[in-house]
Amino acid sequence: MFFGRVRLCKKYFSARNICVLSTRWSSNRNVLKLKDRGMYQDVFPLNSNHEIVDLLKRGDQCVYAGFDPTADSLHVGNLLVLVNLLHWQRAGHRVVVLLGGATGLIGDPSGRSSARPALSEEEVERNTRAIRDNVERIFSNHRRFLWTPNVDLPEVRFVNNLEWYGSLSAVRLVATAGRHARMAAMLSRHSVQARLSSEAGMSFAEFCYQLFQAYDWLELARRWGCRFQVGGSDQMGNMVSGHDLVSRVAGTPVYALTVPLVTTEAGDKFGKSAGNAVWLDPGRTSPFELYQFLVRVRDSDVERMLKLFTFKPLASVAALMELHQAQPEQRTAQKRLAEQVTLLVHGEEGLRSAREVSAALYEGSLEALARLSTAAMGQVLRGAELRELPLRAGATVLDVAMQARCFPSEGDARRIIGAGGFYVNHQRACNTEEVLSRAAHVLPNNVTLLRVGKKNYYIVKWLT
Numbered sequence: 001m002f003f004g005r006v007r008l009c010k011k012y013f014s015a016r017n018i019c020v021l022s023t024r025w026s027s028n029r030n031v032l033k034l035k036d037r038g039m040y041q042d043v044f045p046l047n048s049n050h051e052i053v054d055l056l057k058r059g060d061q062c063v064y065a066g067f068d069p070t071a072d073s074l075h076v077g078n079l080l081v082l083v084n085l086l087h088w089q090r091a092g093h094r095v096v097v098l099l100g101g102a103t104g105l106i107g108d109p110s111g112r113s114s115a116r117p118a119l120s121e122e123e124v125e126r127n128t129r130a131i132r133d134n135v136e137r138i139f140s141n142h143r144r145f146l147w148t149p150n151v152d153l154p155e156v157r158f159v160n161n162l163e164w165y166g167s168l169s170a171v172r173l174v175a176t177a178g179r180h181a182r183m184a185a186m187l188s189r190h191s192v193q194a195r196l197s198s199e200a201g202m203s204f205a206e207f208c209y210q211l212f213q214a215y216d217w218l219e220l221a222r223r224w225g226c227r228f229q230v231g232g233s234d235q236m237g238n239m240v241s242g243h244d245l246v247s248r249v250a251g252t253p254v255y256a257l258t259v260p261l262v263t264t265e266a267g268d269k270f271g272k273s274a275g276n277a278v279w280l281d282p283g284r285t286s287p288f289e290l291y292q293f294l295v296r297v298r299d300s301d302v303e304r305m306l307k308l309f310t311f312k313p314l315a316s317v318a319a320l321m322e323l324h325q326a327q328p329e330q331r332t333a334q335k336r337l338a339e340q341v342t343l344l345v346h347g348e349e350g351l352r353s354a355r356e357v358s359a360a361l362y363e364g365s366l367e368a369l370a371r372l373s374t375a376a377m378g379q380v381l382r383g384a385e386l387r388e389l390p391l392r393a394g395a396t397v398l399d400v401a402m403q404a405r406c407f408p409s410e411g412d413a414r415r416i417i418g419a420g421g422f423y424v425n426h427q428r429a430c431n432t433e434e435v436l437s438r439a440a441h442v443l444p445n446n447v448t449l450l451r452v453g454k455k456n457y458y459i460v461k462w463l464t
């Protein structure tokens with residue numbers, strides 16, 4: 001049985017807002033329309049679209065997605081699941097973000113060819129706090145910068161599955177959830193089959209993982225009437241286990257929806273295990289790096305990414321793409337994507353610094369380079385190499401290039417500088433003997449930017 005729903009509604013919606021919200025949202029609750037944006041890959045049970053639409057239109061629903069704290073930051077792949085949850089919130093539904101304080105200790109085998117390294121309880125606790133911060137920041141940025149209607153959004157609820165596993169005995173879990181879980185179905189999951197036949201094999205802990213994720217759904221269904229679970233398409237096996245358990249034990253239909261996996265240009269899943277993550281924590285991937293990653297999205301991918309990662313109406317995306325196609329070299333669509341996603345992940349301040357650093361580094365803006373704040377400079381320094389040097393009277397372009405270790409040998413330096421491949425503060429410097437002076441070559445922030453070719457930057461901070 002589902003219970004606690006009415007109480008939850010009262011908690012979620014202040015009396016003042018109940019009326020406004022229910023009229024505002026009643027026509028927009030059908031989040032299955034997000035299929036038009038390419039947001040859903042699969043729905044389970046198959047052919048349940050009509051039932052789902054009926055339920056969604058009937059009133060606010062509870063949806064959850066889980067995140068295992070196996071690193072101290074979420075990444076761009078996880079962001080798609082969060083954007084999906086934000087769409088549910090925008091449609092007036094109740095969103096639950098589950099932090100896998102318990103499941104993070106077990107390790108989800110989905111999509112993996114070998115077991116995850118075991119984490120200590122302290123590490124998982126630290127990671128849980130960090131990813132909760134990521135998620136809270138994103139929901140708060142969305143509310144502040146990307147939500148314009150004059151109504152409050154429903155609050156997001158956070159829950160850690162240690163809350164129930166901490167006090168649930170192994171005997172009770174096996175005797176309740178385990179009794180209903182069918183071995184044949186558990187063994188048939190893709191994540192299990194792939195690993196059973198591999199050399200690495202599969203531990204019992206990993207095999208059991210799906211039972212824990214299934215039991216979570218039962219718990220959330222009991223607590224808050226949670227009938228929907230969203231996850232990446234690699235989560236479908238776990239979600240089907242949950243669907244089966246909740247249907248058997250609670251007897252109420254529940255539904256799983258998956259978003260497509262965000263992949264690299266080579267088609268590999270983006271994520272921490274693949275070692276190619278673009279992180280959401282600014283300490284790991286700066287706003288500037290995130291912004292640049294998105295500005296570099298291929299033309300063939302940008303429309304899809306705009307539909308998936310921004311809240312722009314589809315008509316605006318189509319208009320933007322028309323503008324973009326007239327002059328693709330301007331990267332108008334990529335810049336809009338970068339702006340919207342950076343705003344969501346890092347807020348206005350993050351977007352401002354990402355743009356400032358981009359202008360300083362890539363758009364040849366000397367003014368922007370000279371204005372770089374210390375925080376923004378920190379971001380630049382990660383993309384470029386930092387050299388701290390004394391500025392000696394009479395130092396030439398060649399001297400400085402060699403002191404800053406821009407070239408492996410003097411011969412290379414002479415050849416490349418002579419051929420026009422060396423820049424001082426974005427200006428081509430072809431004369432190796434030109435003398436650098438504080439007045440002409442040092443910016444007001446006491447920095448000179450050197451560049452070899454198109455991409456290799458060196459920031460010289462002059463010692464005084």
Ligand code: YSA
Nearest residue numbers: 066067068077078100108213216231232261262270271
């Ligand atoms: C879910 C529900 C529970 O009741 C308990 C735990 C979980 C967590 C889940 N088993 C898991 O391990 N998720 S995750 O931490 O690896 O990723 C969080 C979400 O981001 C998942 O839905 C996952 O499919 C999704 N994700 C990861 N990389 C992705 C991606 N989605 C799209 N593209 C990618 N590259």
